[in-house]
Amino acid sequence: MKVHTTPRFQLVFCDANDGLFPAGYLETSFYPLDLKSSPYDLLAQAISAHQEQNVPSSEQQTSTQKDSLLQESVQHGSLSQTPAQLSLLKSVVLLKQIHSMQGLCVTNDNLISLTTAPRHEGDFLCTSLPGIGIGVLTADCLPMAFYDPVNHAAAIVHAGWRGMLDGIGAQTLQSMRDSFGTRPEDLQVFIGPCAKQCCYQVGEDFLQHLKSFSWVDKVIERRENGLFFNLPLCNSLLLQDAGVRSTSISYTYNECTICNFSFCSYRRDAAASCRQLALIVLR
Ligand SMILES: [Zn+2]
Numbered sequence: 001m002k003v004h005t006t007p008r009f010q011l012v013f014c015d016a017n018d019g020l021f022p023a024g025y026l027e028t029s030f031y032p033l034d035l036k037s038s039p040y041d042l043l044a045q046a047i048s049a050h051q052e053q054n055v056p057s058s059e060q061q062t063s064t065q066k067d068s069l070l071q072e073s074v075q076h077g078s079l080s081q082t083p084a085q086l087s088l089l090k091s092v093v094l095l096k097q098i099h100s101m102q103g104l105c106v107t108n109d110n111l112i113s114l115t116t117a118p119r120h121e122g123d124f125l126c127t128s129l130p131g132i133g134i135g136v137l138t139a140d141c142l143p144m145a146f147y148d149p150v151n152h153a154a155a156i157v158h159a160g161w162r163g164m165l166d167g168i169g170a171q172t173l174q175s176m177r178d179s180f181g182t183r184p185e186d187l188q189v190f191i192g193p194c195a196k197q198c199c200y201q202v203g204e205d206f207l208q209h210l211k212s213f214s215w216v217d218k219v220i221e222r223r224e225n226g227l228f229f230n231l232p233l234c235n236s237l238l239l240q241d242a243g244v245r246s247t248s249i250s251y252t253y254n255e256c257t258i259c260n261f262s263f264c265s266y267r268r269d270a271a272a273s274c275r276q277l278a279l280i281v282l283r
Contacts (some may be wrong), residue, residue, distance in 0.1 A: 009283060013192045016261075043279075089131065093133070103123055105179045106129060124155060132282075155176055156279065184242055193257050195258050198228070198258075199267070
């Protein structure tokens with residue numbers, strides 16, 4: 001589990017080793033608003049425990065200096081150690097993910113129904129409510145978190161290659177614009193673990209899905225044994241086409257789920273694969 005804490009939000013990228021029973025998340029069709037007695041109290045406990053063990057060392061701070069967005073957040077975050085670092089979670093909202101372009105914003109009006117009724121279908125969530133974790137579950141698909149520091153709003157997105165090419169990133173941004181007035185130039189993006197170009201092999205027929213994009217050569221690498229797709233870069237280029245600044249996209253948590261065995265991978269483990277949770281919660 002990686003927990004990224006700032007004075008304004010907390011970002012959590014889980015992995016297969018967290019023991020948080022991700023299969024339980026998939027099977028749970030509804031869950032109580034109160035975290036106690038739900039699978040999510042384990043998550044809140046794990047986040048708190050993780051943070052107590054992980055006060056940033058000078059070595060870690062040095063390694064993050066390449067990532068200006070993260071460095072800025074870490075520096076701000078270091079101002080608020082101790083009590084503020086405890087988990088902010090009061091509740092968690094997940095969706096029944098269907099590789100679609102739809103999603104919704106969590107508000108005071110729909111919070112109860114979203115946390116007590118069977119999960120709504122969709123692939124992104126946004127909110128400006130503090131304490132309400134919004135999450136997606138992935139194996140090799142790309143999870144990404146958006147934060148709008150001007151309007152203090154967040155989103156979480158589940159982007160497989162198809163949803164990504166259909167523009168789910170831009171769609172989520174539009175939803176944040178409609179609900180909160182978010183401008184793309186203000187958006188901060190954190191890309192989580194996904195299948196990366198080292199391992200993500202595709203067939204020749206995959207190229208037809210990319211033919212409308214001018215930058216196709218940047219996202220496909222041809223090696224002796226086939227074609228390999230750069231999912232995170234493709235996603236970033238699409239976000240930049242939507243107006244997001246390249247310097248506002250962080251790859252610090254973007255590890256490869258296929259060759260790093262600490263992550264769940266559908267391509268590696270097929271039906272036996274688990275799912276990992278990516279979550280953002282506002283203060
Ligand atoms: Zn890999």
